[in-house]
Amino acid sequence: MREAEVGRLLAANLLRALAVVLTAVAPAFFLDGFSVLGTHLTWLCVCSVCVATLNIILHLVLRPNQSPKRRSFAHKISRFLKCCIYFFMSCILFHAIIVLYGAPLIELVTETFLFAVLLSTFTTLQCLCLLGPNIQAWIRVFSKNGAMSIWESSLQITSMCSILGAWFGAFPIPLDWDRPWQVWPISCSLGATFGYMAGLIIAPLWIHWNRKQLTYKSR
């Protein structure tokens, strides 16, 4: 059962990575003059939306955390609204943290905010899909031995890789190479994206290699 689940995880993650790659390539066929570097804002929007949609679809299809109880429709709606609010709040929070880290305060607000949205898509949205608007569960997942399934392990790894990628993405900005991708926030968003994709690939492999040590607490 474990092997099969890892396989499903791998497939889902590969699909997500493929979607990210497609967002960089595909829009060029529909939009004139589209390129990741040139029209970075467009790409940020496209990428966030696509990854978000795919994540939600995958969640609905795979249902990694089947809850036995059937909930009412109203409950579902309120849950959805809560999710939306949480997502928006995480965007704001990321924006604030990015600005506190040294991003320009007034100029390039759109860029910074869309970058925050991208980061939220890579991290918060997955949490929302997998765990729902349940902060306590989030806290548990992001602590040592907190993951209770391979899906949660994967969530841990991809989120951390995204953040780490964004952090490393800030490194080339001061260099005097005069490359187009050194402009804020391109290097950071690219770093986050590469980190996310790396996380997607690493997670199943890591789980596969450590399957002996990984003993998830049963619920």
Place this chain on the structure above:
Amino acid sequence: MQRWPVVLFLAWVCLLFFAGIGLFMSGFLLTRIELASSSSCSDPVVPPLWERQSLPPGSCWAPQRFSKAVLIIIDALHFEFAHFDPAKTSPLPYENKLGVLHQLATSQPRHARLYRFRADPPTATMQRIKGLTTGSLPTFIDVGSNFASYAIQEDNLLAQLVQNGRRVVFMGDDTWEGLFPKKFFRSYFFPSFNVKDLHTVDDGILQHLYPTVDSGEWDLLIAHFLGVDHCGHKHGPNHPEMAKKLTQMNEMLRSLVDHLGNDTLLLVAGDHGMTETGDHGGDSEKEVNAALFVYSRTPLFGSGPPEEPETVPQVNLVPTVALLLGVPIPYSNIGEVMAELFAGDSDAVSAALEQLSVYHINAKQVYRFLQSYSLVAQDLPAEQLQHLQELFSSAVEEHTQLLTQVHGTTVPPELKPRLGSLIGRFQHYLREARAVCTQSWARFHPLRMVGGCILIASSCLLCYMASELAASSQSLCCSCLLYPLFWGPVGAALLWLVHVFTQEGLDLLLVSSWAAAASQLGFFWHWWGRHLKRARLTGSQPPLASGGLRQRLRAWLGLAFPMGILFFRCGAMFSDSFVVAEARVAPFLLASLVMLLVGKLHWDGHLTVPEGPKQQLLGVSSYRREIWYLLCLVAMLLVCVRLSSFFHQCREEIPQCRPSVFLSPLASLRNTRAKNFFYLLCVALLAGLVYAVQSWLRHYGNLNSSDPLVLFVRWGFPLVVLCIACYWAVASSVDDSLGRLQELVQVAVVVFPRAVYGLASMGLLLLLCNPMTVFAKDTRELAGSIVTPYLGVPGSEVDFLHVIPQIYKRMQESQKSRLERGSCRATVAAYGLGSVYSAALVIALTLLGFLLMLLHSERLSFAFLLLFVEAFVLLHIQTCARGLARDAELFSVPWYAVISWLLAASQFFYSTGHQPIFPAIHWNAAFVGFHLDHSMNLLPAVLVGANTFASHILFAVGCPLLLLWPFVCEMSNSQRKKAKKESQEELQEVEEHMMEMRLRESPEEFSTALLRLGLKYLFVLGAQLLACVCAAMILRRHLMVWKVFAPKFLFESLGFVVSSICLLLGISLVMRVDCAVSTWFSQLRLR
């Protein structure tokens, strides 16, 4: 461990670092002293004989041969670029491109000649321009009258020309603008900064060159082309682009030659060569091998060119051009005239006489320079100067002898060989003199650089190991730490003995570094011996290999995260872009470190409530309540970090940067309303700072006694603020608005800062004399009552004091045993004993803060406020984090705390408006409280140094707070706990309020803890320094070495010196308080 060994050992470690810095600096930074004197026409350099032979009009020391000259500088014109070899069939991109030079030299051999032009290191453009105009060997630091601008203060060719009424026209590289402000008759500057831009400067020059030449309104025309150099940096010499660039230069020269008149001398020179990668800056053969081409329409040379082009040192250009144009040779020139240019087309004898006379002038000028230089500086060896003097006087003697036998231009035939030999003797003197100067001014000493590096690196290692060692054992480390102190002098003495036997001069620096190395070896030797002994001891017992290994691995992983940040910080020193952007790098890393700390605490589950069965069932965790406190602190820290970026100064490397408006003094504000607003804000801020410090002290009960120090805190602090406010008001008022009060203002500007200095030094003295801020309430006479406010002694006295007394348990017990007979449970309540160490430090820091704020411009006090808030928040964060992680080792300060403390220190170096470059130094600080004339140099240096390293000073002095703060905060934690408890338990609670008295409980551990903290601090500082030193050494050929790395190294090492001294002072202050506390207790016991 006693107190003295700790301070001694730390001082010894600092000295090790200093020796390393000194050794490296002596090999890397070559210094020279600039003389202010300049030559003039009337100088008695010219022999009296010449007075008879009147000079032609417009000539000074020698007859003018050319009325005009064109100096074309092609930056980085390597000799190979200018050399033409017709035999080459397939030339490289840079070969055989300057055909016009070859063509002129072969068709008119007496008019044109190509030389190898040897540049002196450092081969950076600015230093070369200085060398090409002063005729000296500029080093990185030319100690002169003015650091604030790059302008050349020394006597130079351009100054001489201007002084003698010539017109100098310049076009090209805008470096010259800074070097020679207001010297040019007309100038066309073009930006030189962008190395990627090959054409702006060259095209700009070409646009103006020919019209200017044709207009004739100039006497010296300088055109500095940058394209070749930039092409080298961008593509390297071996690139088609270089061929294009050189061809362009060829065309330029070809048409320029057609525009020249008969009375014009043309010089084409490269300021330096380039390496195979197109860089320069060092002293390798390729970099120093430039080209010089001389041409005139009238015959210059007596004979044709030699087979192989001659080699001419770069400094020779200055005396040659000066005498050819008929102006005095610049005062500090050490070059030798190029005699063949003075031959002209006359016969051999008169040519020789002519050459002799210019040599004589030249030698006299060099002699005069060496004489006055040796009066102000000792860096030229005395015996060599003696030798030079002998050479000179014998040559001059022979010269006068010879001249008596010469009449007019007729020379007796037997004198002709003597003429030749005399020229040779002058030549010999000039070359020797230059060699002596070169040896001490223009050469890196790789051995010394490597030695300095190794010394610093091993000192870092020593710091790390000693800090670990001190943790493992206390009793033995004294021997291990103090033996090396004896090894050092032994090593130095050995070296001295060797020198005594070999009869050589003793270099103090070498001796001290030798002593440092010897004592380090001693330390490592002792350490190894102990290690072996311990290994033997533990070898007999069954090893705990697996557990030990895992534990060690975990410890290493725990270290990895703060050390990783430190690693990034050090790595950033190796890139010029990161050094330029360090003002943003340090806060970034600080924020990352703190966020990582919180993340790690969370990951390890320290932030969540331990899981009960219920939570386990639900699979959820919830946070402890302290987390909100921690998060608030982190948010505050991030906000402080972000706000501090509004106070940055700019460097010229970032052209779009605008310096912060807060850096300018209030006096420069035009808008009166804004000025008043900011003034009031600054004063309010100072008052707020005083209020905050006083209420902090009051909260911990340190503001109750009637000791002079406490009185000073109560009344002296507001007085200091008042003085500062008055000074700011006077200094920022507009000068002319005050009218007749002008004289009063002049006095006030001096008096108020001096009052602040006086008050602050008085406060610091009081602090040293009696650092106790404890108010003891002896109630032994009052029978039957224990005085603690928690028991609620009736009476308003306690409310009035508004304090929390500290009852020291052991003291209480001892008192109890002595007073048992009276069966009264009397005791002594000591108010503020629990924070006595921190209180002293806080008072010292506040006083220092006032002093440093005074030295900065008014509105930078906002930055200082941020500094204090950030330091406060950092202390709380580390206390909180250690509390959450249930860190049992209260006596050891974790690495992340030390590293974040130092990151904050370097962050605020930038946030107080500084940058590690010389033009960014706040020179105004030297005149706070003193008039413009400084008779001595020490005071302004101290003031400017304190201004520059303000944040280093504050953070280093405050470093012991990292150790003390968890003890101080202990109270607030237990208080919170207590709130829930019953009143019966309170007494017990009170007795556990030991706070900093825990440190006194175990004096051994206290000393060790201070030692470890100091060592950790020095390790982190030393690691940063090591990175800077290595960067400067490895990248000494880098384009930016003299602009970025060398100043950075200089500032970093000075910062290290200041920080380490202040660290020692801070630790000594804590020790002083400890002594005072001990005497206080003994007195109490005697009573």
